[in-house]
Amino acid sequence: MHLRAAHGEPFVDLRAEREHVDGSCEDPEDEDGARLAAGVDGLAYTTTDVAAKLRERTGGRGPDVCIEAVGMEAHNDGPFGGPCRRTGPTSGRATAGGARRPPSGAGFPRALGRNGDGREPQRASGPRSLGTRRGMMKRALWQGAVAGTAGVLVMTLGEKVEQRVTGRPDSHVPARTMERLTGMREDLGRQPVPVNLAMHVGQGALLGILRSGMSHAGLRGPWSSGKFAVVRVTSDQILENATGVGAPPQTWPRRELVIDLLHKTVYAFATGVVADALAARSGPGPGQRHAALRPGRHSEAGPLARGRSGV
Structure with missing residues (x-):
């Protein structure tokens, strides 16, 4: 599960290389909008325990990667501070707020490197890749x-x-x-x-x-x-x-x-x-x-x- 927060947006812009994506948004009414516009499940962090919800959806494992935009640093008081402060099977160096950084190039788009297993990542097939x-x-x-x-x-x-x-x-x-x-x-x-x-x-x-x-x-x-x-x-x-x-x-x-x-x-x-x-x-x-x-x-x-x- 890859998690990215976009500063100033009604919900986070998320992309995943695995089976499921969850996003955070401020307003509960934006959850359906996130699901329609970005193909993600929105979580209203003002009314939802994001950390608990992510652990529930991943069998206690939590998110693999948390990618924070400028202006939404991963501190304890942010919406992702809790869910990103985990230890687990994902290897890598710790980042701000305790989140773990994945190996170089793991799970990122083609422009940033290869997947963790050395394979070239698949190009996104949703509206974003088709909308240039x-x-x-x-x-x-x-x-x-x-x-x-x-x-x-x-x-x-x-x-x-x-x-x-x-x-x-x-x-x-x-x-x-x-x-x-x-x-x-x-x-x-x-x-x-x-x-x-x-x-x-x-x-x-x-x-x-x-x-x-x-x-x-x-x-x-x-x-x-x-x-x-x-x-x-x-x-x-x-x-x-x-x-x-x-x-x-x-x-x-x-x-x-x-x-x-x-x-x-x-x-x-x-x-x-x-x-x-x-x-x-x-x-x-x-x-x-x-x-x-x-x-x-x-x-x-x-x-x-x-x-x-x-x-």
């Missing part, structure tokens, strides 16, 4: 392209059903917009179908990367998909109006406006479902871990510690 900015962006690129393409397919199926009901002809605005953006030769009348599809699918796939980035940041669910729907409509209008192919939506016939908004909303929510499902495989995003510290609506919730935000 570089890893997040790599996953958002391919997952966003997949999610955006899926959203285009769902939107296209909906458009075909709507066209059979309303009799509306195919739109060639995407093709004409792409021709003007790329400098391609522009045909009058009906536009080439491959160009139309390239713009239709390509734009949707690229915008899916943004929606995946939202998911990995912790912006998931219907609220986020609703915000993304506005982004999708806005991106269309910027490109179409900048090239002179389109006109501001407020000048459209109301029927055409409603149909366009409906299909773009379908795209946004379908893309969001796929992006959220893929991002969930990496665990909660930084924003979600922050919200888990104090569930509910609060105006004064401090920022998530940088070590747990992945930035």
